[in-house]
Amino acid sequence: MTRPAGPANQPAAADDARTALHRLRAEVAKAVVGQDAVVTGLVIALLCRGHILLEGVPGVAKTLLVRTFAAALDLDAKRLQFTPDLMPGDVTGSLVFDPRTAAFTFREGPVFTNLLLADEANRTPPKTQSALLEVMEERQVSVEGTPRPLPQPFIVVATQNPVEYEGTYPLPEAQLDRFLLKLTVPLPTRDEELGVLRAHHAGFDPRDLAAAGVRRVATAADLAVGREAVGRVGVAEPVLGYIVDLCRATRVSPSLELGASPRGATALLLTAKAWAWLAGRDYVTPDDVKAVARAALRHRVRLRPEAELEGVTTDAVLDAVLGTVPTPR
Known part of the structure; x- marks a missing residue:
């Protein structure tokens, strides 16, 4: 990449x-x-x-x-x-x-x-x-x-x-x-x-x-210094597309009746930038996005009642989404 x-x-x-x-x-x-x-x-x-x-x-x-x-x-x-x-x-x-x-x-x-x-x-x-x-x-x-x-x-x-x-x-x-x-x-x-x-x-x-x-x-x-530095972290266009694709995939998941909103995509972007900066980098990788995806999205999606009855969890659905959406290289 x-x-x-x-x-x-x-x-x-x-x-x-x-x-x-x-x-x-x-x-x-x-x-x-x-x-x-x-x-x-x-x-x-x-x-x-x-x-x-x-x-x-x-x-x-x-x-x-x-x-x-x-x-x-x-x-x-x-x-x-x-x-x-x-x-x-x-x-x-x-x-x-x-x-x-x-x-x-x-x-x-x-x-x-x-x-x-x-x-x-x-x-x-x-x-x-x-x-x-x-x-x-x-x-x-x-x-x-x-x-x-x-x-x-x-x-x-x-x-x-x-x-x-x-x-x-x-x-x-x-x-x-x-x-x-x-x-x-x-x-x-x-x-x-x-x-x-x-x-x-x-x-x-x-x-x-x-x-x-x-x-x-x-x-x-x-x-305050860290916040300014996070704002300078770069994000390549393919990574931006990856974030959007992950959120859009939650909206069509058969296990979910409510997917992540555009605010969820923004949260995923911001937290991935902060994760990358804490890791010592000035750019975001797909792995940074994956690292924060569950925490950023698990409360923004809602399971279908039948999925809940089957014991499906939101984290399991997000893991499936992360496993199916192509990762940019």
């Missing part, structure tokens, strides 16, 4: 930023065992200014993962537990009357942060989900006609429990499509789980990350 035109050498600042971001995996591993793929996904989301949907059973350290990641990047993080009685103002903030001044003042909601952990986002009603969706899209809160921009960087990390649906409000496709990536948080292997037990036996406290040795290894400035 012909290498596209691009910068001959990445600036030294971009190399330093990439090195700093690579250190995140080792730093997060001091508190969270065996989640390198999720950490990489979080880095990609920040580089692409996108949001993440995390799916995993309770007890796999999703909250600890986000807190540790934020601490290693020196970013502010807040957690919001979504419940059926949560109101939009509880997310965005609201005007509060101050009797001392006889005036209304704005009290910021938890969205005024860098990393918002929206825990069990599908447990809140559609009205509150819509408020979160607006914040994700606009990156600002408007109250009484006054826009209030959110801190930068800002991403939402929403979680879902894949095995418990009682009392939930499934996220609509329009909202799912606005998450850049959907990452699965797997159960640890036996050796990893032994490591977790040994750490707790030795006195590890998940509420005290400093005592666990977690320190800042990268900053928002590194992310």
